[in-house]
Amino acid sequence: MTEDSQALKYQPSPGAFQPLMGEQRSQVLTRPSLSYWQDAWIRLKANRRALVSLYIVIGLVAFTVVGPMIWRVDPAAQDLDQVSTPPGASRAATLVGPYELWDGSSTAPDQDGLHLAEPATTEAVRLLWDPLPGAAAYRVYRNIFPVAPGDALGLPLAETLTADDTRFEDRLDLQPRTYYYTVVALDEQGNELPARETLDVPVTRVVTIEEAVSRGLVEPGSNPAVGDQVKLMLHPLGTDYLGRDMLARLMEGARVSLFIGIAAPALFVLFGVIYGSAAGFVGGRGDQALMRVADFVIALPFLLFMILFKIAFGIGPGESGILPMVVAMVLLLWPATARLVRGQILQVREEGYVDAARLLGARTNYLILRHMIPNTMGVILVTLTFAVPNAIFIEAFLSFIGMGVAPPTPSWGSMCNEGIKTMLTYPHELILPAALISITVLAFNLLGDGLRDALDAKMRSQE
Amino acid sequence: MWRYTAKRLLQGVITVWFIATATFIAMHNVPGDPLTSDKAVSDDIRANLEAKYGLDKPVTQQYFIYMGNLLRGDFGISFTQKNREVNDIIREHFPVSATLGILAIVFAGLGGVLWGALTALYRNRLPDIIIMFLVILGISVPSFVFAALGQLTLVNFNDLFGRSLLPVAGWGTVWHMLVPSLVLGLGTMAYLTRLMRSSMLEIISSDYVRTAKAKGLPPTRIFSRHQLRNAILPVVTVLGPSIAAITTGGFVVELVFAIPGLGRYFVQAVQQLDYTVIMGTTVFYGAFLVLMVIIVDLLYGLIDPRVRLD
Numbered sequence: 001m002t003e004d005s006q007a008l009k010y011q012p013s014p015g016a017f018q019p020l021m022g023e024q025r026s027q028v029l030t031r032p033s034l035s036y037w038q039d040a041w042i043r044l045k046a047n048r049r050a051l052v053s054l055y056i057v058i059g060l061v062a063f064t065v066v067g068p069m070i071w072r073v074d075p076a077a078q079d080l081d082q083v084s085t086p087p088g089a090s091r092a093a094t095l096v097g098p099y100e101l102w103d104g105s106s107t108a109p110d111q112d113g114l115h116l117a118e119p120a121t122t123e124a125v126r127l128l129w130d131p132l133p134g135a136a137a138y139r140v141y142r143n144i145f146p147v148a149p150g151d152a153l154g155l156p157l158a159e160t161l162t163a164d165d166t167r168f169e170d171r172l173d174l175q176p177r178t179y180y181y182t183v184v185a186l187d188e189q190g191n192e193l194p195a196r197e198t199l200d201v202p203v204t205r206v207v208t209i210e211e212a213v214s215r216g217l218v219e220p221g222s223n224p225a226v227g228d229q230v231k232l233m234l235h236p237l238g239t240d241y242l243g244r245d246m247l248a249r250l251m252e253g254a255r256v257s258l259f260i261g262i263a264a265p266a267l268f269v270l271f272g273v274i275y276g277s278a279a280g281f282v283g284g285r286g287d288q289a290l291m292r293v294a295d296f297v298i299a300l301p302f303l304l305f306m307i308l309f310k311i312a313f314g315i316g317p318g319e320s321g322i323l324p325m326v327v328a329m330v331l332l333l334w335p336a337t338a339r340l341v342r343g344q345i346l347q348v349r350e351e352g353y354v355d356a357a358r359l360l361g362a363r364t365n366y367l368i369l370r371h372m373i374p375n376t377m378g379v380i381l382v383t384l385t386f387a388v389p390n391a392i393f394i395e396a397f398l399s400f401i402g403m404g405v406a407p408p409t410p411s412w413g414s415m416c417n418e419g420i421k422t423m424l425t426y427p428h429e430l431i432l433p434a435a436l437i438s439i440t441v442l443a444f445n446l447l448g449d450g451l452r453d454a455l456d457a458k459m460r461s462q463e
Numbered sequence: 464m465w466r467y468t469a470k471r472l473l474q475g476v477i478t479v480w481f482i483a484t485a486t487f488i489a490m491h492n493v494p495g496d497p498l499t500s501d502k503a504v505s506d507d508i509r510a511n512l513e514a515k516y517g518l519d520k521p522v523t524q525q526y527f528i529y530m531g532n533l534l535r536g537d538f539g540i541s542f543t544q545k546n547r548e549v550n551d552i553i554r555e556h557f558p559v560s561a562t563l564g565i566l567a568i569v570f571a572g573l574g575g576v577l578w579g580a581l582t583a584l585y586r587n588r589l590p591d592i593i594i595m596f597l598v599i600l601g602i603s604v605p606s607f608v609f610a611a612l613g614q615l616t617l618v619n620f621n622d623l624f625g626r627s628l629l630p631v632a633g634w635g636t637v638w639h640m641l642v643p644s645l646v647l648g649l650g651t652m653a654y655l656t657r658l659m660r661s662s663m664l665e666i667i668s669s670d671y672v673r674t675a676k677a678k679g680l681p682p683t684r685i686f687s688r689h690q691l692r693n694a695i696l697p698v699v700t701v702l703g704p705s706i707a708a709i710t711t712g713g714f715v716v717e718l719v720f721a722i723p724g725l726g727r728y729f730v731q732a733v734q735q736l737d738y739t740v741i742m743g744t745t746v747f748y749g750a751f752l753v754l755m756v757i758i759v760d761l762l763y764g765l766i767d768p769r770v771r772l773d
Contacts, residue, residue: 299478301752303711304745305485307733311741312489393605400607401714401730413605420611420719424618434608442603 040378043454050450056443064254075248076408081207081232083175083243084426090176093205095212095228102126104167114183114197117167121206125170127181131163132195135185139192140168143180144425147198153182176205238428241418246432249410253433256322256411260395261440264329265387271330272337273380277372279338280345291342294335302332306394310403320409325398329391337383344376378455385448389441396437412437468761475753482749486742487529491522493736538743543735549743552728557747559634560713560724566644567709571651572702576695578652579659583667594656601653606646606712610719613646632721643720647712651705655698663694696767703759707752
């Protein structure tokens with residue numbers, strides 16, 4: 001007691017303290033003061049990978065929003081002249097007259113063996129051949145790959161009934177490409193004999209004048225003649241297996257994929273934030289109960305429930321199935337965010353500045369708006385960026401196994417599903433949507449890494 | 464420990480019950496039903512069929528019958544395949560999926576640990592840059608694209624040697640399993656590599672590693688005894704969710720490679736609205752995944768003495 005009272009009695013002598021003078025006066029701010037977000041933006045800009053990803057994301061959004069305004073092609077319209085054309089394929093077609101029945105005559109000079117009666121077109125391929133030794137009848141095969149000895153001969157097109165019948169006209173779904181026709185001799189029982197001949201046939205694309213006029217391929221008023229060259233409709237990225245424009249479909253698919261990829265995470269992160277901050281703020285029993293529910297939802301096998309949910313919702317005719325998917329994702333994916341935000345809130349609640357604000361008489365609303373939310377914003381933003389590629393993946397996965405959006409709505413996942421069936425012959429139908437999914441997911445992942453590094457020093461990745 | 468195990472198991476049972484109930488409710492909300500077919504069915508036949516499958520009873524009674532059968536381990540009879548029990552389907556096809564999944568987990572685990580440790584040791588040097596580039600690719604490319612590419616590679620590989628060295632699709636021998644399980648494990652492997660790398664980097668700069676160096680321990684010993692063993696722990700924690708990811712990823716791989724696993728069956732059943740098969744496989748998968756997560760969590764407690772399970 002005595003020591004304390006002595007300390008309180010300390011009286012400085014006059015002149016013991018002097019005001020600071022001149023340059024020593026006080027600290028001067030030499031650099032501009034930066035807010036948290038300005039600082040984060042500078043750090044993000046310094047990260048080249050994240051910046052490039054940001055540009056890619058902006059580009060994708062432009063592709064989705066602005067793209068369809070520039071490229072005004074109906075994604076559901078079929079161009080039956082150009083089915084499964086790869087990007088950059090020739091669009092040239094020759095005009096021909098109306099189709100005429102074939103009487104077996106040949107305009108080509110006399111040839112031996114299997115040969116064409118006239119130049120092969122997408123309208124008809126007319127084959128003639130000399131009788132093969134020992135043949136009682138013939139079977140005609142068509143392949144899109146070169147036929148080597150021992151290989152499969154391809155699609156069996158027809159069988160002739162007699163040995164004299166040595167001609168065949170093919171009009172089955174002809175595309176402008178090289179076909180490999182094989183004629184195999186058959187014995188009386190219809191068994192294949194070793195005698196066979198193969199011919200490779202390059203097919204040129206033709207359009208009848210009537211069709212060219214009706215589809216607007218020739219300028220109105222001009223007088224088209226047989227043998228004229230016309231150009232078919234432009235498809236910069238080719239067409240799919242139903243002749244639909246790939247570029248238009250990719251844009252439409254981007255709408256679906258990005259909508260699900262952004263709307264679902266935005267909603268479930270929002271719900272998670274509200275739920276988690278409520279739990280963290282209430283604390284005690286309420287917190288325990290709320291987090292039990294979250295633990296329970298987290299323990300559910302997610303994709304199984306997504307599929308179940310999709311089945312239960314059911315997609316009626318004409319519906320795209322986008323909404324059920326978003327709802328299911330929101331219902332099942334919020335707990336991770338809720339946990340994270342709750343942890344953050346619990347941490348921020350104990351900070352000195354919150355106590356200080358309370359001491360100064362701040363109300364709960366002010367505390368939440370001014371301290372809690374801004375200080376958890378960084379974490380929330382990072383969660384959101386990582387949730388986007390995840391949602392895009394889920395959409396693609398579900399659409400791929402046929403549980404996602406319903407045809408004819410295109411999404412990148414369902415386009416991959418269609419493309420994988422013809423990946424050997426028309427790889428562009430798989431590669432284009434798959435590449436877009438990969439680029440999008442990659443960009444969001446790298447952007448998320450960059451944001452995490454820029455926003456939160458504690459979470460900084462060690463790279 | 465035992466208390467914790469019992470608690471987790473109880474929670475697991477509740478989760479499985481919830482899954483079963485949700486499945487039941489979901490299936491009864493489906494528009495259309497498996498008895499609706501292209502063939503015209505007279506009302507009498509339909510009534511008989513409904514009686515056979517118990518669909519004529521009130522929904523609550525159906526629910527109790529269903530739960531009672533589940534408790535006895537009876538999943539019922541398939542709707543689309545006459546007289547085939549769901550139990551038989553699971554018994555026949557799950558081992559295939561399990562083999563595929565286990566191989567994939569082994570690939571992913573070994574690969575992830577190995578590549579992750581390598582990148583950390585060669586931090587910011589060429590091996591690190593190459594592997595991390597591949598990891599980012601692995602995380603960003605969907606599994607079905609890997610599956611398609613894997614199959615394409617097989618085709619070209621066989622083409623190169625002029626004969627069928629590795630089968631492109633199907634199931635049966637070890638050779639059938641190789642590429643599908645690798646493809647299935649790839650995404651998880653990339654994820655584990657990333658995790659292993661950051662955990663390894665943290666440990667490389669830790670005090671006990673510096674002490675070990677100061678003591679003059681040979682680098683190989685430090686690597687194996689001090690770094691690797693400690694860095695592996697976070698990898699073990701995510702094995703549970705990884706098993707879930709690989710199980711569901713199996714759906715796609717089984718579809719693409721034409722493997723007769725339960726995943727492919729499940730997808731088919733969903734498309735054909737085969738009630739009993741969907742319900743049976745969902746509950747089965749759900750129980751399996753819940754059990755796996757519990758086992759991994761318990762394992763983690765055994766491996767890391769710092770973790771107290773209670």
